[in-house]
Amino acid sequence: MSSTATHHVSEEAIYHKAEWHTHHHHEHNGHDHQDTFFSKYVFSQDHKMIAKQFLVTGIFWAIIGGLMSALFRIQLGYPDEHFGFLSSLLGHWAPGGKIDPQYYLALVTMHGTIMVFFVLTGGLSGTFSNFLIPLQVGARDMASPALNMLSYWMFVLSSVVMFSSYFVSSGPASAGWTVYPPLSALPEAVKGSGTGQGLWLISIALFIVSALLGGLNYVATILNMRTKGMTMTRLPLTIWSFLLTAILGILSFPVLLSAALLLIFDRSLGTSFYLNEIYINGHAMVEQTGGSSILFQHLFWFLGHPEVYIVILPAMGLVSEVLAVSARKPIFGYKAMIGSMLAIGGLSFIVWAHHMFVSGMNPFVGSIFVVLTLIIAVPSAVKVFNWIATIWRGSIRFTPQSLFAIGFVSLFISGGLTGLFLGNSTVDIELTKTYFVVAHFHIVMGVAAFFGLFAGVYHWYPKMFGRYMNNTLGYIHFFVTFIGSYLIFWPMHYQGMAGLPRWYYTHSSYETFGHMGELSKFISTVAVIVFLMQVFFIINFFYSMYKGRKVTEQNPWEATTLEWTTPIQAPHGNWEGDIPEVYRWPYDYSKENGEGFITQDTPMKPGEQQLHH
């Protein structure tokens, strides 16, 4: 980093300092400060409050999304039984206690949409990018606190629109979370493609606006507002992961927006970008021909694939940080970790068509995507080896967050390796669109990303709320979720190897697939239990906010990064006095002749060897 840039940052910091001092003066005087309930908790511009808002909204959506999966797992596990509570919950969508086949598709679609976008993008990246970027780079707040607030409220607006689609008479979107046309374009094809799909598209468009406002803010803050001495190679890996996530989002979300817009045109303006030679509901659509539904797949996956890295990169960053802090050891291969994230981020843009090997695409094009897809496994492997090397000869302090971080690595290995089957087009012919795919992506980007999220929540909870979460509940939560997730998703590989297709309301109508019923029942039972057991996390999260053990030390985990140099209840503006200056990289744990850890704002001792500049 050039010295002029650093100089600029420090000027910025001075300017901020003056401003924030006045602000705090007001607060301490009590009556005349300007924080009302609305400005503090609702329309807050404090990145820490916005982060908490994202987190609570994310938890709300995770409960809804999880509930959807519990409901459709009941159908899959017990296809011949009727449950009274289903009809009381879903009304005419579950006549006689049995879920309607179209509503089953709606549940699957909404589960995917909610989990991918609202929980693992909004909830994960939204929470931790907001919370940690200013705190860890040493900034008072985001580059634009107002846009940041707007980003959250666009997320809320998008959520409201999506949630409202549950209450339209034709039901929510039912064409799968990938909303491939023509199914998603034609209300005649499935009920959910009526108003429900329209709301889905509007909601996603709003979500994209939110993601872009957030992403631009994150990038601007990381690049321009680092404190003095915080060079790019002194950034914690969390910040690197948020930076790359934001860049991925900025470059790929607009493509989804365009795909969604064209779909809206096809649905309501009579265009035919995606429609061709369709005969439906007793008439041939002669006015709308010449389009290609494969075009939509290309556009969708051009976002869709980077999207899975948008989900998993922040989790990787959080896990790297938590592992280093817990193992009391520097993250192994800091620069290799950054390099592998850059490689993953770059490659994530040119592997999208591996979702389309059996779309009838030119086999040569397919083969290029095989090569690129398997290349992306290399930096992923490097990351795994580095995580394992990080805990090797460490001194691991087991906390709920370190358990979730270790669990993340285990899941990432398991789910990543099955990607090598699916990324190889030859094997993909057999396994694609089966439960093998469901198993693969749930382990590698669903559950793993959730584990990153949990690790982050347990680790930074004391910084967020000034109280600890209950450890015992955390341990129970971890073991139930970890073992439960493997019990749910591991057998799905076997169902996939038995050929069971996805999106099936029941498999019993086929001789070929019918014999897996017992296993489906087992999976469903565990899934419902694991879903219910998340109540321990929910209780722990909300109870500890008010009744948890109070944090009494400024740096409870003995970590090195800047957020632990702020007061326990960090004010708006984060530091009471000057923004600390940074003198070293963020992973000085157990350094020779040093203490257990050296915070980033500790000047180098004379003669001390410096690793990263």
Added chain:
Amino acid sequence: MTTIIIVGIIILLISIVFQVAKTSEMVSTLKGAAQSRKDSNNILGILMLVFMPVFLIGCIWSAVHFHKDFLPESASVHGDWIDSVFNTTLIVTGLVFFLTQIALFWFAFRYREQEGKKALYYPENNKLEMWWTIIPAIFMTVLVVTGLFYWYKITAPAPKDAMVIEVTGKQFNWIARYPGKDGKLGHKNFTLINDNNVEGLDWNDEATKDDIIPTELHFVVGKPTKIIINSRDVMHNFDLPHFRVKLDAVPGIPTTFWFTPKYTTEEMRVRVGNPKFNFELACAQICGQSHYAMKMAVVVQTQAEFDAWIKDQKPYYETAMPAPAVAESVPAAEEKKDEAKKEEKK
């Protein structure tokens, strides 16, 4: 009543766990952070160690246990190639899986915080990074090369003598079409579709008149078979699990897949040891309400059996007549009218 009891029990259990957790937190506060961490650290380290073999043995046991439920041996020639790439991948990934999982959980246990032991300050080793970049890269190259070798073989153009069958997906069944005696599939046009002409065959084309639309798919054993896959409405996916065949059915864009059946249905029944075994065609792409029931029976026969079967099938033209004369004219006329309107506007 039972529901209330079950809900009651669940709530009771949750509150018990919650109270225990609260108490243990209080106890650990009394003991002090350092002491309580020491106590729990050992237990959690041991749990990590216990988890590892249970997990790994569970993986092996379950794979062996469910092996009988997997798809049987491939019923097509190229399916064996797919299975061989699958097995190669399984060996490579299996090796990495066991090594990394063992290392992860063993290190978690072995290097748990203990009194008098300090973590090693060991931030990087470029040589190591190089090696664990190169070795996976070599493995990936092996997988890519084996995979693509077969991929090109599978996706190569079908042999000239291949039997051609057209299969069209619609909500919610498949329509198969065999060329009649002339060996040619006649033209079709989606605007001609109606209840009596499910594919919209153009009766002006003589080649359509002997085309056969049976209710089952019949293949000939040992004979390369090329499927032209279409869709009439939304996307479907032509899925023959036993033959390791899967390809999207895209409206307006025909796709093709060719393969060679290896065993007749009878032979397959012997091989899988199930006298009731049947091949099935499924839909593998979400397509609406009855996606889960969009199946078609598939029979593999010897050439002689197939010839006898196809001889019994009537051309679709015979069953469709006399309706097509009306059906053909109505939409076509409408189209012309529309075109005329457009002309006028211009």
